[in-house]
Amino acid sequence: MIQIKAKSFLYGFLLLSTVQFAECKSKPKESDTSGQSTRIDSSATTNTPSAPVEIAPDDALQTGLRDATKDYPDVKAEANNGEVTLTGSITRDRLPNLMQSVNSLHPKKIINNLTVK
Amino acid sequence: MVLDIKYKELIDTAKSSGVSDLQVREQNNVLYIDGNAPSGNVKDELWNIYNKIDPDFRAGDLVLNVNVAVTTGSKAKVITESSNLNIRKGPGTDQAIVGKGAHNEMVTILNKTNDQWVLIKTDKNVEGYVYTQYLELT
Numbered sequence: 001m002i003q004i005k006a007k008s009f010l011y012g013f014l015l016l017s018t019v020q021f022a023e024c025k026s027k028p029k030e031s032d033t034s035g036q037s038t039r040i041d042s043s044a045t046t047n048t049p050s051a052p053v054e055i056a057p058d059d060a061l062q063t064g065l066r067d068a069t070k071d072y073p074d075v076k077a078e079a080n081n082g083e084v085t086l087t088g089s090i091t092r093d094r095l096p097n098l099m100q101s102v103n104s105l106h107p108k109k110i111i112n113n114l115t116v117k
Numbered sequence: 118m119v120l121d122i123k124y125k126e127l128i129d130t131a132k133s134s135g136v137s138d139l140q141v142r143e144q145n146n147v148l149y150i151d152g153n154a155p156s157g158n159v160k161d162e163l164w165n166i167y168n169k170i171d172p173d174f175r176a177g178d179l180v181l182n183v184n185v186a187v188t189t190g191s192k193a194k195v196i197t198e199s200s201n202l203n204i205r206k207g208p209g210t211d212q213a214i215v216g217k218g219a220h221n222e223m224v225t226i227l228n229k230t231n232d233q234w235v236l237i238k239t240d241k242n243v244e245g246y247v248y249t250q251y252l253e254l255t
Contacts, residue, residue, distance in 0.1 A: 051140075051142075052144065053142050053144050053149045053180075063209065064233060066210060066211075067209060067210045067233060067234075067248065068233070070210045092173070095173060095174070096164050096168060097250060099164075099174050100160075100164060100250065101233065101250050103180055103181050103182050104182050104184055104232040104233065105232075105233070106180075106182070107180060108145075108147065108180075109147050109177055109180070110174070110177060110180065111177050112173065112174050112175055112177065114173075116173050
């Protein structure tokens with residue numbers, strides 16, 4: 001008798017935990033769906049111009065980078081498919097000025113791997 | 118459009134401080150903010166906010182291209198750190214140096230070539246191209 005009671009208790013526990021697990025699983029699904037609809041709402045109300053962003057070709061970027069880094073002998077800059085990678089080192093007070101120059105060259109992206117001293 | 122939330126303070130400040138032709142676009146997980154700032158102070162303020170949101174500009178998710186509008190005939194101050202400013206024959210550091218602008222000297226803007234280079238004239242009538250970053254445009 002004790003064994004049967006123990007078994008039925010175990011089955012009951014298993015059944016309960018399965019139901020609870022299923023409930024847990026279904027909850028994130030609901031919040032995912034509501035999250036998606038929020039995103040659609042926000043993009044519909046954002047005033048975004050549809051013109052694509054103009055990205056400079058690599059040779060123009062290289063020329064621009066040569067000029068921008070001329071006064072920063074410890075900085076190296078490379079352009080690859082519009083992505084500019086900065087390596088080397090710079091002092092923190094000069095970093096904004098360099099970044100301002102690089103940002104105005106119409107790069108696709110700027111990867112700043114500079115060591116800031 | 119997650120990045121316009123991250124950089125909301127920057128976008129709001131650009132709008133409220135009179136940046137003209139302002140464009141905010143997100144493409145391939147990079148936010149592009151373009152426009153013309155009414156003064157060097159506004160540009161500096163935007164860069165300070167950018168540096169606050171993304172310290173040392175590490176995230177690689179923003180291209181901030183807001184430049185000070187150049188007015189032909191206006192005066193600008195040479196703001197090199199200590200040395201003289203090279204005035205060149207053409208817009209590029211590979212071009213010959215035709216003169217120098219002294220630190221804090223006032224020069225006249227003749228024409229804007231692009232966001233990097235402007236054609237200027239000194240009071241001693243030296244005419245040539247200088248790198249915009251070393252001019253404080255007024």
